[in-house]
Each structure stands twice: as C-alpha cells, then as structure tokens.
Amino acid sequence: MSFEFDDSVRAVDRRAFIDSGVLDIELDRVFRPSWQLLGFADEVREPGDYVVRTLGRDEVVVVRAEDGEVHALHNSCTHRGTRLCSASLGNAAHLRCSYHGWTFANDGRLVGVPALRSAYPPDFDRSGHDLPTARVVCRRGFLFATWDTQAPELEDYLGGIAWYLDALLDCGGGQWEVCGPPQRVRAKGNWKIPTDNFAGDGYHMRTTHQIALDQGIYGDTLANGTRGRAGTDLVAVNIATPDGHSLRAGYVVESGSSLEERDLTAPQFPGYPPERWAELASAQTPEQVRFTSHCEVAHGVVFPNTVFLSVAHDRAVGEDTDPLTRYLVVRTHVPVSARETECLYWTLVPTAMDREWRRRSYRFQARTQSAGGILFEMDDFENFARIDAALARSAPGRGGAVDLTLGTGRGTPARDFPGPAQAEAATLSEHNQRAFYRRWAELVGEL
16 A cells, blocks of 8 residues: 655545554554654642553553652553553552562662562662653643654644644633543544544534434524524635645624625633633734634644544533533544544533633533543544444445545635744634644655
C-alpha cells in the first residue's frame, strides 16, 4: 500500500482502517514521534496522585512525585516486566511489584530490591533499572507526553492550533477545571474514524443526528442556528495546519449576511451568560474576539488522536426552560486494535462561571455528547461500527478507496480571519480531513 499523497489527497485505501499491520506501523511512525494527551493536571493534584493511561503502545502511570513534578512512568517492572499499577487511579508514594517486591519511588527511581546485598553481584546498577520515563509537558493544565527524545518542543509541535485552543479557553475566562474522572468507553472501529469525524465533519449532521435536530437541540433546520433564533444562518470556517491539526468553527449570523458582517463592537459568545459577554470580551485580545464572537460550535483535532468540542446547546433533552449553555469536552481516541478504539472524555468547565452554570454545562455534555449520552454518541458509534463491519467483510479492492473529495475547489479563503493556518469558508467540506490524512500519509509513507 502506498500512502504517499500530494496536496490534493482525495482518498485513503480501505485497508488502512482494518489492517493490524497498518496499526503496527502507525504506532511506530505516527504515535511514537507525536505528543499525545494523557490527561490533566487536575487529575493528579497532590503528591502521589496517579492515573493509568496509554501512550502509544505502552501503558504509563501518570503521577505527581513528592517534589511536585508530573511524570509518565512505564507501567512495567524492570525486573520481569510485571504490571505495577492495576488500578486506574489512586495515590502512592511508591510503586511495588507484586511478583518479587522491587519498589520504585513515584518519580521512577528504583529504591528497593529484596536481597540486594546478599544475592546480587556487587556491581549491580540500581540506577540502570529505573522505570523508563516519557517527556511530559503541562500546558494550561493539559498533560502532553511523548517517548521521542528527538520530538520538537510541545509548543512547536502544536504550531498554529495552539492559538485557537488558547482563544477558546480565554473566551471562558482563562481558568478551567476538570469535572471528575474521565468517562471511558470502547467503540468498534479504527481510531482514525472518530478522529476524522471531529476534524471537521459537518456533513453527517442532517443524516446521522436527525433525532437531535428533531429534539430541538439545533432548531428547526441546521441553518437556523438554535431554537428561538430563526432568521439566522450557520456559516462554517475550516482551519487546517501542515501538521495535521484542524478546527471547524460554526458562526451564527443574520440570514444572508457574511461572516465579515458580524457586529464586533458588541461581541456575542453563545452559550455564556449574556450579562457576562462584555467581561469575557475584555479578557481576550481583539484578534481572539474576532475568532470567538458569534461562534456557536468549534471542534477539531490535535494530531494524531486528541479531539475537542466546544458547543452551545439550549436544552438538556426535554427541558424547555434551560438557557443556552456551552460545554467543552476533550477526548482521546486510543487504538486497542486495528478495529477497536478506547475513547476517554474529559469535561472542562470555566472557573469564572458560577456553580449552577458549571453544573448545567456538565449535565448538557453528559446527556448529549458523552459515553452515556442520549443523542449524539449512540448515532456516531453505530455508524463507526457499521463502517468497521463493512470494511472488514469486503474483498480487497471492493468498493474503492475511502473518498475525501467533499468541498474540493468549492471553499473560499476566509477573509480577514484571525489566527494562523489556512482558513477556508465552507459549511460542508472535507478540507480538514484531507489535511489530517496528508500528515498521516507523510508519516506512514509506503508500506
């Protein structure tokens, strides 16, 4: 299989989504050199706090050591390889192997070996048996890690997408906290399927999520914005970087008007309390306001497998009196196999909002776009499973490659759009998916 594409990448071989050999190559060429989200500093606030996560091929213990530093330690004893932590979270000053009792400090140092003096040779190098430790960087509470010692610094790796993430966080007042431990679910289908859905897929809304539209979550039609605001259009901008990161932002504007005609002298931040809009605008730069004002939904990918969604809903399923409320969910799509993915969901809420608003924001996310959500996830996961089943049962070459041509040549450059990277105005487009697979193909190369 050749995955060497030029800038006009329009298709991906179907085997890329079902072949275990492809996943083996991805883990080495895509995941290993990349920075991946392991979680949030909120999850390991105190010395000894730990969570167990996956970094590429490896399970790691993300732990705050006694000196306050956060480490990502390989969850395997350096003696016989025994798994050290079987709990998904906890607090421990030391990690002790259940097989022979080797003991490691929570910064990864081997500090205890039974019978060290009586049974081991004098030149036994205890420091040579410390736990392998990944590089970890905390950025605005997000914990990113990589095994690659040659990988660029995180800020360079994020490139242009960092500006847009900062703008979304600053729009909520700047300081955010995580609500509880992450929701966790395993889904049928290759990890790239839900990831490219978040990259910029507005095309599936009317078909896949028809029930959500009928419930009134997005009003009578997709173009009409949210209930109670007929006479508006939803205009989308697709933003993609050469590194495979992407974001799709949807703006509510007056019917027939353009994005440039928004009134930025009176910024609007759908989903946040209107009485706080002026305050929220003052906490942002003018360029950030040009990006966030009138933005009802923003979703995207931090390559390779971290996705995010910031969206305003006006009801928590059937509660007509609920005010328009925004939530922010961050997810990782971790490959379990070529045909199964573990999804972790973190709900973030801004500390600048009052307790009731934060509670409602979490409830909206939990009811609509979570592992146990009533609306969106069941629809999406059913389709992901159907994609997997059909691809796995198809003869080689049957059905052709997965198509990525939607919107090709039909989008227009977003004029005077703030922030870095290439921005294209097009409500229905696979502009962002093409960027994702272009970067993926550059790393995977020819198999």
